[in-house]
Amino acid sequence: MAPRAEAPPNASIRFSDLADITPANVGRLQVAWTFHTGEFPGGQPNPTGPVTSMQSRPLLVGDLLIVTTTTSKVLAIDADQGVERWRFDPFAGAKRTCEEPVRGTSVWEDRGADGAVSRTVFSGTCDGRLVALDAATGRPRTAFAGNGILDLRAGADARPGEAYALTSPAAIYKNLVIVGAMVPEETPQGPSGDVRAFDARTGRQVWRFHTVPQPGEFGHDTWPEGTWQRRTGVNVWTSMAVDDERGLVFLPIGSASYDFYGADRAGNPLFANSLVALDAATGVRRWHVQLVHHDVWDYDPPAQPILADITRDGVTIPAVIQLTKMGLVFAFDRTNGRPVYGIEERPVPQSDVSGEHTSATQPFPVKPLPLARTTPVRAEDLTRVTEASRKACEALFASVKSGGIYTPPGKDLTAWFPGTLGGATWSGGSVDPRLQYLFVNTNEVGAVGRMEPTPGAPTPFRRNSPSGGAYARFWDSDQLPCQAPPWGRLNAIDLSTGDIAWQVPLGDEPQLAAQGITGLGTLNLGGSVTTGGGLVFIAATNDAHIRAFEARTGRVAWQAALPASGHATPLVYRGPRSGRQFVVISASGGGKFSHTVSDAVVAFALP
Numbered sequence: 026m027a028p029r030a031e032a033p034p035n036a037s038i039r040f041s042d043l044a045d046i047t048p049a050n051v052g053r054l055q056v057a058w059t060f061h062t063g064e065f066p067g068g069q070p071n072p073t074g075p076v077t078s079m080q081s082r083p084l085l086v087g088d089l090l091i092v093t094t095t096t097s098k099v100l101a102i103d104a105d106q107g108v109e110r111w112r113f114d115p116f117a118g119a120k121r122t123c124e125e126p127v128r129g130t131s132v133w134e135d136r137g138a139d140g141a142v143s144r145t146v147f148s149g150t151c152d153g154r155l156v157a158l159d160a161a162t163g164r165p166r167t168a169f170a171g172n173g174i175l176d177l178r179a180g181a182d183a184r185p186g187e188a189y190a191l192t193s194p195a196a197i198y199k200n201l202v203i204v205g206a207m208v209p210e211e212t213p214q215g216p217s218g219d220v221r222a223f224d225a226r227t228g229r230q231v232w233r234f235h236t237v238p239q240p241g242e243f244g245h246d247t248w249p250e251g252t253w254q255r256r257t258g259v260n261v262w263t264s265m266a267v268d269d270e271r272g273l274v275f276l277p278i279g280s281a282s283y284d285f286y287g288a289d290r291a292g293n294p295l296f297a298n299s300l301v302a303l304d305a306a307t308g309v310r311r312w313h314v315q316l317v318h319h320d321v322w323d324y325d326p327p328a329q330p331i332l333a334d335i336t337r338d339g340v341t342i343p344a345v346i347q348l349t350k351m352g353l354v355f356a357f358d359r360t361n362g363r364p365v366y367g368i369e370e371r372p373v374p375q376s377d378v379s380g381e382h383t384s385a386t387q388p389f390p391v392k393p394l395p396l397a398r399t400t401p402v403r404a405e406d407l408t409r410v411t412e413a414s415r416k417a418c419e420a421l422f423a424s425v426k427s428g429g430i431y432t433p434p435g436k437d438l439t440a441w442f443p444g445t446l447g448g449a450t451w452s453g454g455s456v457d458p459r460l461q462y463l464f465v466n467t468n469e470v471g472a473v474g475r476m477e478p479t480p481g482a483p484t485p486f487r488r489n490s491p492s493g494g495a496y497a498r499f500w501d502s503d504q505l506p507c508q509a510p511p512w513g514r515l516n517a518i519d520l521s522t523g524d525i526a527w528q529v530p531l532g533d534e535p536q537l538a539a540q541g542i543t544g545l546g547t548l549n550l551g552g553s554v555t556t557g558g559g560l561v562f563i564a565a566t567n568d569a570h571i572r573a574f575e576a577r578t579g580r581v582a583w584q585a586a587l588p589a590s591g592h593a594t595p596l597v598y599r600g601p602r603s604g605r606q607f608v609v610i611s612a613s614g615g616g617k618f619s620h621t622v623s624d625a626v627v628a629f630a631l632p
Contacts, residue, residue, distance in 0.1 A: 051296030058107030149191025205261025218260025221586025279325030352397025392523030445474030564591025589614025
């Protein structure tokens with residue numbers, strides 16, 4: 026029997042047991058095919074400013090690769106030949122008024138009484154709809170919601186003009202399709218962030234989990250009187266994970282809005298910034314852990330939880346691992362929520378903003394050590410990579426109060442680490458179950474801001490900065506981070522001990538590489554996949570390359586140029602007809618940091 030393409034996506038370990046490609050022959054990889062979606066010219070500078078990047082991870086369904094584009098289109102590509110088989114445009118005949126990226130699809134398999142299997146592809150849209158398509162033809166499954174498209178906005182009280190998007194793949198459990206949503210972050214009031222499960226055949230709602238508990242529900246008493254009604258945020262905008270064997274779905278629930286000021290949500294209200302385990306069949310809470318108390322940093326959990334078995338002292342623990350923007354890695358027994366390596370509540374700095382009362386302590390895992398800088402920057406820590414960057418960063422440093430993790434944005438201009446780019450990001454991690462190594466790519470760039478009075482606004486204070494607005498970062502005008510490199514890393518954690526096995530710089534800054542300055546790491550968005558051949562494949566970086574690292578050592582074993590940066594996660598699979606092992610990546614560039622855009626999906630294979 027041929028090895029499967031990859032471990033089940035519900036578990037999110039992103040491990041393929043295919044082993045044709047190894048450190049010994051990976052240098053022979055070459056482009057097998059390139060597919061163009063038709064949305065952008067390949068490899069061209071973008072003259073109009075930032076555009077949405079194609080963050081879709083391809084999904085193998087039979088002999089097709091299913092991808093989503095920057096405009097919510099769903100495409101099916103022949104997995105061996107790289108040619109289009111079908112496409113579906115949810116905005117056909119209508120004006121598209123939203124720009125959020127859709128990061129991929131899910132598939133549900135329905136086995137009939139005769140043993141025949143039909144497959145349905147579920148995809149979200151940037152305007153909050155769930156689309157059900159026949160995987161073979163791309164046509165809507167009309168039995169689902171009457172026409173194959175379920176409008177999620179009405180059930181979430183999303184009013185005209187309020188953002189509500191389904192940007193991450195739905196979770197699938199048996200005959201249920203489970204969805205969260207992206208909701209506003211800049212105002213306290215707005216659409217609900219509730220998680221809902223629908224019948225995969227009909228679109229009928231089966232259960233609903235109130236992420237802001239209603240009266241009489243567990244956790245409702247954590248919200249001060251009158252603050253829970255129509256509270257937005259507290260949502261799952263990234264992917265969930267499902268333990269099919271135990272019937273559990275894991276929700277990485279985000280921050281309560283507004284992101285940077287919480288006087289109107291005093292205390293540590295649930296289930297904001299929490300990892301929550303639900304009974305997947307009923308939506309009933311099994312356990313929860315709050316990872317950040319009273320978030321005013323936009324430190325919502327960004328990544329899909331990872332379900333991996335961890336063997337410690339001869340005992341195997343079924344674990345769920347949550348990566349964070351803070352660079353902290355939390356691991357729990359997924360049956361009961363007990364920490365694998367221990368957690369400590371530690372004192373943290375307090376806010377000086379009127380009315381704001383941040384938590385006196387925050388939870389820190391005993392292991393692993395943080396994967397990103399959590400301490401304040403000192404003058405001696407500033408970059409010296411170029412003279413121009415050093416001078417600009419010295420001027421910026423002189424204007425800020427320097428802080429580390431959980432330093433609240435205050436009345437004075439403040440810089441703190443990590444910033445909203447992480448640490449880890451939505452791209453998550455991968456696991457080699459043989460080595461028991463967890464691989465995580467991280468960024469190193471701080472945030473900058475201060476809280477300014479805003480009379481008449483939804484909140485009395487809002488975060489701002491002299492340049493960069495609410496999401497200003499501790500970098501120079503060329504977006505080079507102001508602290509000394511590395512600025513991006515690939516990390517390997519030995520799960521059997523909780524120790525860091527190795528850390529290496531990830532990528533090169535293109536403007537510095539042109540001057541011969543390399544090895545510093547670069548900002549990155551996009552995840553990794555690991556294989557039975559002992560390799561970790563990752564693109565992610567702003568330098569438009571894909572790389573393979575030796576899983577055991579972190580040595581770069583191969584790299585290749587892409588038409589634009591691959592801000593997505595590769596897929597490794599065996600061609601259904603050719604039998605070749607492929608590595609495929611969406612390489613569109615774009616986003617806030619890549620100035621070259623493309624419309625390419627690129628597949629690599631041995632000759």
